[in-house]
Structure formats: structure tokens, C-alpha cells
Amino acid sequence: MRQIESMKRxxxxxxxxxxxxxxxxxxxxAKQLNYIFIDSGAMYRAITLYFLRNNTxxxxxTSVIAALKNIQLSFQINSSNGNNEIWLNGxxxxxxxxxxEVAEKVSEVAAIKQVREFAVKQxxxxxxxxxxxxxxxxxxxxxxxxxxxxxxxxxxxxxRVLRRFKELSDKNPSIHIEExxxxxxxxxxxxxxxxxxxxxxAEDAVVLDNSHLTPDEQLQLALGWAREKIxx
Ligand code: CDP
Numbered sequence: 001m002r003q004i005e006s007m008k009r010x011x012x013x014x015x016x017x018x019x020x021x022x023x024x025x026x027x028x029x030a031k032q033l034n035y036i037f038i039d040s041g042a043m044y045r046a047i048t049l050y051f052l053r054n055n056t057x058x059x060x061x062t063s064v065i066a067a068l069k070n071i072q073l074s075f076q077i078n079s080s081n082g083n084n085e086i087w088l089n090g091x092x093x094x095x096x097x098x099x100x101e102v103a104e105k106v107s108e109v110a111a112i113k114q115v116r117e118f119a120v121k122q123x124x125x126x127x128x129x130x131x132x133x134x135x136x137x138x139x140x141x142x143x144x145x146x147x148x149x150x151x152x153x154x155x156x157x158x159x160r161v162l163r164r165f166k167e168l169s170d171k172n173p174s175i176h177i178e179e180x181x182x183x184x185x186x187x188x189x190x191x192x193x194x195x196x197x198x199x200x201x202a203e204d205a206v207v208l209d210n211s212h213l214t215p216d217e218q219l220q221l222a223l224g225w226a227r228e229k230i231x232x
Contacts, residue, residue, distance in 0.1 A: 009131035013140035016153030018184045019164040026135040040136035042086040043119045044110040045097035107190040138197035149229045150205035159211045
């Protein structure tokens with residue numbers, strides 16, 4: 001059998017609700033296939049961080065457009081953990097984008113048409129050479145509608161709340177589970193009802209409900225689907 005690395009390189013999209021483990025799965029899948037992993041949510045989070053730091057009035061489109069002109073985003077591999085991390089204007093901002101301050105604003109920012117156009121253009125450029133796994137909300141529907149493999153991830157509400165609580169309370173022990181529950185509900189609502197590229201399952205996506213799956217079980221499922229497409 002040919003080495004998987006020398007086979008056809010495809011685009012794999014992973015979309016779904018907040019905190020259902022998309023990034024964990026997509027990162028591991030990319031590693032197994034020797035593909036690039038891109039967390040598109042990190043781009044919207046980094047843009048939100050820039051707006052917060054610079055007091056950009058997100059209700060004022062002129063200010064938003066001017067601010068976007070000053071934003072440069074890139075992904076770079078962190079040699080200490082092997083992760084593809086996001087840089088904003090020459091600064092690694094990975095540690096600043098995951099807290100509640102950004103989480104509370106990001107879905108409002110991500111609903112702005114100009115912000116999406118800015119991010120999607122870069123996502124499409126990164127995907128030009130294929131060999132990529134990208135996770136987000138609109139990757140299979142708007143960014144790469146012709147992707148060879150589209151995965152739509154979901155998990156029970158309470159499972160998602162508990163996962164995010166565990167992740168955030170490790171870093172911030174004073175965080176309340178209620179705060180997380182309401183943030184996820186609010187973001188899911190905004191993400192799926194916004195006008196521009198709302199979160200929805202692409203018609204040709206396969207559904208992966210990981211409520212009762214271990215990270216390895218979900219990875220094996222996705223790897224199976226990916227190998228089928230790669231060997232097509
Ligand atoms: O980690 P979690 O699943 O909670 O969120 P994320 O992937 O980091 O994305 C943060 C937010 O960015 C989402 O709630 C969406 O509002 C927005 N987003 C988007 O609109 N489109 C994407 N392709 C990715 C994220």
C-alpha cells in the first residue's frame with residue numbers, strides 16, 4: 001500500500017457547535033495525515049482581541065473596516081508543543097484569545113460581513129495547496145464548498161458545557177459553570193441565525209456525534225472517512 005503522505009491530498013472541513021471538540025479532533029486528524037490544521041475560530045477570536053484592545057466600535061462599520069486594514073494574521077508552528085498557533089501583528093496571541101472576554105464578543109464580531117470576507121479570503125488562500133483540515137462554522141458550506149470530506153460535529157448540550165468548564169476552570173478556578181452555559185447557548189444561537197454564512201450542516205457532510213466517544217474513537221472514525229476519500 002502506498003504511504004498515505006504520497007497519496008492524493010484533499011481538503012477536510014470540520015464544522016459544528018461550540019465546544020464539541022472540533023479542534024481536538026481536527027488537530028489529531030491533521031497530524032495523522034501529515035496535513036496542516038487550521039482553527040478558523042482562532043482568526044475570529046484574534047480579530048475580536050484586536051477590536052477589544054483598540055476600543056474599536058463594532059457597531060460602526062467605518063471603524064471596523066479601518067481596523068481590519070491594520071490586522072495581520074498568520075499561523076506558525078510552536079516548536080515546544082507542535083501546535084499551529086495564531087499570531088496577530090507579529091505577536092503570538094494564542095493565550096489571550098481563549099478567555100471569556102473574547103468569547104463574549106466573538107460571535108457578534110464574526111457576524112459582520114466585512115470581518116467574514118477578510119477571514120474567508122485568507123482561509124481560502126491557505127487551502128489552495130490542499131492537504132488541510134480546517135475547523136469552524138462555515139468551512140464546508142462557504143469557505144470550501146467543494147471539499148472532498150465534510151464532517152459536521154455535534155454533542156449533547158451538557159456534555160459540551162462540562163467539557164468547556166473543565167478546560168477553562170483549569171486556567172481560571174473562579175469561573176462559573178452558568179457563565180459558560182449561557183455563553184455557549186448565546187454563541188450557538190448567534191452563529192446559527194446570523195445572516196452571513198450561518199452555522200448549518202452542509203448537505204453532503206457526515207455527522208459525528210461525539211457525546212459518548214473518546215477522543216481516540218472519534219479520531220478513528222474520521223480517519224476511516226478520510227482514508228476512503230484519499231484512496232478514491
Ligand atoms: O472553541 P469554540 O468551538 O467554542 O469556538 P471557536 O471555534 O473558537 O470559534 C469562536 C467563534 O468564532 C464562534 O462562536 C463563531 O462565532 C466564530 N466563528 C465563525 O463565525 N466562523 C468560523 N469559521 C469559526 C468561528
